[in-house]
Amino acid sequence: MKRATQQKLDLRDKKKQKHAQEAGYAIAEISLSGQNPWIPEEQMQTSTGPHFFPNSQQNNFTRANITNIAQIVNYHSGPSSNNKNITADMIASATPALPSVFKGREGLVKQGVNILCQQAFRFLAILGAGGMGKTSLALHIMDSALVKDKFAEKCYFIPCELFEDAESLVQGLIYVMKLAIQENQSKHEILFDHLQAAQSDLLIVFDNFETPWNHDDSRIGVKILLEKIARYEKVSLIVTMRGPDGPGDIPWEKLGDQSGIPTLSPALAKEAFKAFAGAKLLSSIDSEYQIDSLLSQLEYVPLAIRLGAQHVKRIPLKALINMWEKDKTSILIEGSVPGRLTSVSFSIDLSLQIFKIEGRTLKLLSAISFLPDGIPFWVDNLDQMFPGGLGFIVSTLLDSSLIYDQNGGLKMLAPVREHIHSKYPIEQANIDQLENFYGLFLKNLPRNEMEAQPVLCLHINNIDKTFKAQISSGHSKTSFISAVKVLKRFTRFHSVSIGLIDLILEKDNNIEKDDKVNLQLMQATNLRWMRRFQDAEAQVISVKEHLDEKGNLSQSEGDILGRCFEVLEHIYYAQAQYEKAIIMNLRAQKYFKQSEDQWAQANSMRWLGDIYYMQDRDKEASEMFSEAQQLFQQIGDKLGFAECLKRLGDIYRTQDRYNEAIGMISDAQTQFQTFGNQLRAAECLWSLGDLYRKQKNYDEATGITLKAQKQSEEIGYRQGVANCLMTLGRIFVDQARYDETVDIFSNAQRQYQSIKRIVDVARCYQYLGMTYRLQGHYEKAKDAFTEALELLKRFPGEKYKIGCTLLDLGHLFFDLKHFAEARRKYIEARDIFDSHGQLEKEVNKCSEALAKLDEAEAATLIS
Numbered sequence: 001m002k003r004a005t006q007q008k009l010d011l012r013d014k015k016k017q018k019h020a021q022e023a024g025y026a027i028a029e030i031s032l033s034g035q036n037p038w039i040p041e042e043q044m045q046t047s048t049g050p051h052f053f054p055n056s057q058q059n060n061f062t063r064a065n066i067t068n069i070a071q072i073v074n075y076h077s078g079p080s081s082n083n084k085n086i087t088a089d090m091i092a093s094a095t096p097a098l099p100s101v102f103k104g105r106e107g108l109v110k111q112g113v114n115i116l117c118q119q120a121f122r123f124l125a126i127l128g129a130g131g132m133g134k135t136s137l138a139l140h141i142m143d144s145a146l147v148k149d150k151f152a153e154k155c156y157f158i159p160c161e162l163f164e165d166a167e168s169l170v171q172g173l174i175y176v177m178k179l180a181i182q183e184n185q186s187k188h189e190i191l192f193d194h195l196q197a198a199q200s201d202l203l204i205v206f207d208n209f210e211t212p213w214n215h216d217d218s219r220i221g222v223k224i225l226l227e228k229i230a231r232y233e234k235v236s237l238i239v240t241m242r243g244p245d246g247p248g249d250i251p252w253e254k255l256g257d258q259s260g261i262p263t264l265s266p267a268l269a270k271e272a273f274k275a276f277a278g279a280k281l282l283s284s285i286d287s288e289y290q291i292d293s294l295l296s297q298l299e300y301v302p303l304a305i306r307l308g309a310q311h312v313k314r315i316p317l318k319a320l321i322n323m324w325e326k327d328k329t330s331i332l333i334e335g336s337v338p339g340r341l342t343s344v345s346f347s348i349d350l351s352l353q354i355f356k357i358e359g360r361t362l363k364l365l366s367a368i369s370f371l372p373d374g375i376p377f378w379v380d381n382l383d384q385m386f387p388g389g390l391g392f393i394v395s396t397l398l399d400s401s402l403i404y405d406q407n408g409g410l411k412m413l414a415p416v417r418e419h420i421h422s423k424y425p426i427e428q429a430n431i432d433q434l435e436n437f438y439g440l441f442l443k444n445l446p447r448n449e450m451e452a453q454p455v456l457c458l459h460i461n462n463i464d465k466t467f468k469a470q471i472s473s474g475h476s477k478t479s480f481i482s483a484v485k486v487l488k489r490f491t492r493f494h495s496v497s498i499g500l501i502d503l504i505l506e507k508d509n510n511i512e513k514d515d516k517v518n519l520q521l522m523q524a525t526n527l528r529w530m531r532r533f534q535d536a537e538a539q540v541i542s543v544k545e546h547l548d549e550k551g552n553l554s555q556s557e558g559d560i561l562g563r564c565f566e567v568l569e570h571i572y573y574a575q576a577q578y579e580k581a582i583i584m585n586l587r588a589q590k591y592f593k594q595s596e597d598q599w600a601q602a603n604s605m606r607w608l609g610d611i612y613y614m615q616d617r618d619k620e621a622s623e624m625f626s627e628a629q630q631l632f633q634q635i636g637d638k639l640g641f642a643e644c645l646k647r648l649g650d651i652y653r654t655q656d657r658y659n660e661a662i663g664m665i666s667d668a669q670t671q672f673q674t675f676g677n678q679l680r681a682a683e684c685l686w687s688l689g690d691l692y693r694k695q696k697n698y699d700e701a702t703g704i705t706l707k708a709q710k711q712s713e714e715i716g717y718r719q720g721v722a723n724c725l726m727t728l729g730r731i732f733v734d735q736a737r738y739d740e741t742v743d744i745f746s747n748a749q750r751q752y753q754s755i756k757r758i759v760d761v762a763r764c765y766q767y768l769g770m771t772y773r774l775q776g777h778y779e780k781a782k783d784a785f786t787e788a789l790e791l792l793k794r795f796p797g798e799k800y801k802i803g804c805t806l807l808d809l810g811h812l813f814f815d816l817k818h819f820a821e822a823r824r825k826y827i828e829a830r831d832i833f834d835s836h837g838q839l840e841k842e843v844n845k846c847s848e849a850l851a852k853l854d855e856a857e858a859a860t861l862i863s
Contacts, residue, residue, distance in 0.1 A: 104268030125246035128260025129401035130347035131303030166221035276309030369420035372461035439479035448676025492716035562591030722751035
């Protein structure tokens with residue numbers, strides 16, 4: 001039975017193949033090498049330069065063939081080699097239905113409809129890469145009520161993947177327009193007589209026009225035909241094609257931007273994914289995050305979204321993400337036979353075929369596919385990254401839409417990048433060229449961080465991938481350590497540094513001892529910034545355990561121990577474990593004095609001042625900052641001097657010495673700007689914003705705080721962003737903008753929670769409670785204050801914040817006329833403040849609150 005069934009299937013397959021051959025369908029294994037019979041040998045591009053892609057005899061591009069398009073190209077996939085066999089039924093079958101799921105393109109449809117329905121415009125070009133939804137856009141524009149009304153149903157759709165030249169296009173137009181063929185009259189005459197005689201407007205849609213436009217030597221004939229058609233004033237045209245420009249000398253109006261129609265926005269891509277996935281997609285917090293992550297990796301390409309979502313009907317979302325991470329574009333396929341609408345890889349390979357991407361052009365495409373950031377400012381950088389005079393090749397790749405120009409850089413969408421890199425991997429020699437380029441690039445970065453970071457942002461993913469590839473493969477390591485030393489200046493890129501250092505320490509067994517120690521301590525610092533405190537501490541211990549503190553230490557060993565304790569101090573400081581941080585600081589200072597490192601001594605004193613400042617011990621903090629400032633001045637460290645100046649200004653700010661504080665912090669901010677230290681400059685702006693808030697200069701305060709927030713976002717300084725949100729919230733409280741305030745404090749709370757700054761999370765609860773109380777939402781206020789106090793129990797040293805929260809809770813009970821509870825909270829707050837020793841002003845506030853409470857109780861007794 002099985003054998004009979006198999007015989008029937010084999011017979012059916014043979015009949016299909018015979019039918020395909022009779023219909024003239026082309027075998028899709030089109031060679032891109034010099035053996036391609038469609039490309040004369042003398043037209044083949046060969047490399048004559050000595051630099052780009054050396055060792056070409058070992059390069060797998062030399063005889064590259066595109067073989068996975070399909071075994072047979074049917075009328076849904078590619079052009080027929082014998083157009084006389086194309087029928088009206090085949091054209092109808094190749095015309096897709098109006099897509100039922102269509103998200104995020106409504107604005108483009110409206111724009112296209114407006115172009116066609118205005119008197120002055122008749123020619124609309126829908127351009128872009130394969131898989132961007134050009135055909136869907138054209139169909140929805142055709143389906144618009146305004147377009148139907150204007151063209152009175154005279155809208156003709158031509159699936160150009162069936163046609164390879166002007167003659168076949170004319171035949172297709174005659175079919176779709178249902179024109180009668182008269183004896184002794186050419187097809188061209190029949191078509192043009194019909195267009196000439198048209199009394200009403202008609203619309204012709206040439207879909208996938210890149211096929212005839214790029215087919216062998218057919219372009220001149222196709223161009224002439226198209227321009228002749230465009231001359232008839234009753235004719236409007238829509239053309240969809242891959243590439244950045246419309247065909248021929250026709251004044252096309254383009255949809256989208258300079259590179260064509262854009263990808264979907266994240267929010268609308270998510271809507272589309274859910275619509276395609278259907279009811280099988282279960283919604284949860286985890287699934288929302290997983291969808292966001294997957295769509296980001298797919299770069300919101302419509303075809304990739306649709307094909308990826310189809311799998312969710314059969315497998316869990318998490319499994320789909322794992323499949324993407326492992327197999328990339330191989331999962332972006334629907335059905336068993338690939339086509340341009342059912343396979344991302346097929347669509348990409350079709351572009352390679354149509355635009356004849358081969359030889360050095362294919363090699364450059366491969367090189368770009370290796371680079372996540374593409375080639376920024378390619379006119380300046382291309383020859384430096386890949387020497388050999390390749391600029392002329394770029395236009396071919398841009399025409400294919402496999403790459404696109406964005407702000408002067410050559411970029412590639414993720415699905416295209418993954419497919420090309422998988423099928424045509426870059427050569428080792430070219431990765432070596434990239435390592436040399438990026439080694440010099442990092443070495444020549446401006447010392448000013450504000451100038452350097454925007455430039456570095458454009459290349460950081462390329463740097464990460466290039467160096468990781470080199471480290472993993474065991475190739476040259478000369479530039480790696482110097483690279484991570486440069487990257488450590490930029491807090492935004494600590495995650496990149498962490499990955500590179502981990503790989504160096506894992507792969508390089510012959511690393512010098514000093515280099516290893518430096519990398520480990522650098523790694524600990526990076527991990528501390530990333531709030532990975534246990535990992536950071538483990539790195540320090542791995543260094544420290546090889547040194548005997550009780551033995552005779554050399555000067556260099558003492559310096560290493562000092563650095564170990566310094567990093568531990570920073571780890572404890574970031575977790576508000578201030579007493580532990582002080583102990584580590586004093587031990588670090590001991591070893592720095594032994595090693596006679598004056599800068600390290602001054603820096604330790606500054607950090608000790610920071611700890612005292614966070615404990616609201618202004619007197620000790622001020623003394624320590626002043627001492628450190630003097631030492632920085634002696635050794636000529638202007639940056640250290642400015643950091644102390646800023647902190648002294650902060651102390652004056654808490655003491656309400658506003659004018660002195662503004663002067664000092666403004667001076668420090670100017671110096672940080674000069675050095676290019678964007679993090680410290682942003683901190684100064686935040687302090688100035690809070691100062692203006694205290695002076696009730698709210699417009700100035702808001703403007704400066706927003707500027708500080710923007711700078712913090714640019715460098716990835718999440719604590720700085722949260723601090724600015726907190727100040728904005730307090731400004732809005734002062735202005736009685738309570739609804740906005742609740743949203744801002746809640747946002748700040750989430751930011752602090754994400755970086756595990758629990759004390760600041762508690763502070764957000766305190767401010768939320770204060771806001772709810774002012775709104776009269778007393779139960780919400782009580783819950784918020786209670787939550788704040790619960791969190792602060794873990795930090796008994798935070799006496800100022802605990803006391804303030806108790807005082808606010810007392811005010812809440814006062815409002816509710818729960819006088820006994822209010823009295824208990826006021827007394828508790830007063831005792832907390834008093835035990836601190838330097839919070840006399842807050843002790844007085846509690847005494848004043850108790851006095852008002854006495855008056856209120858007395859008034860109640862009299863009444």
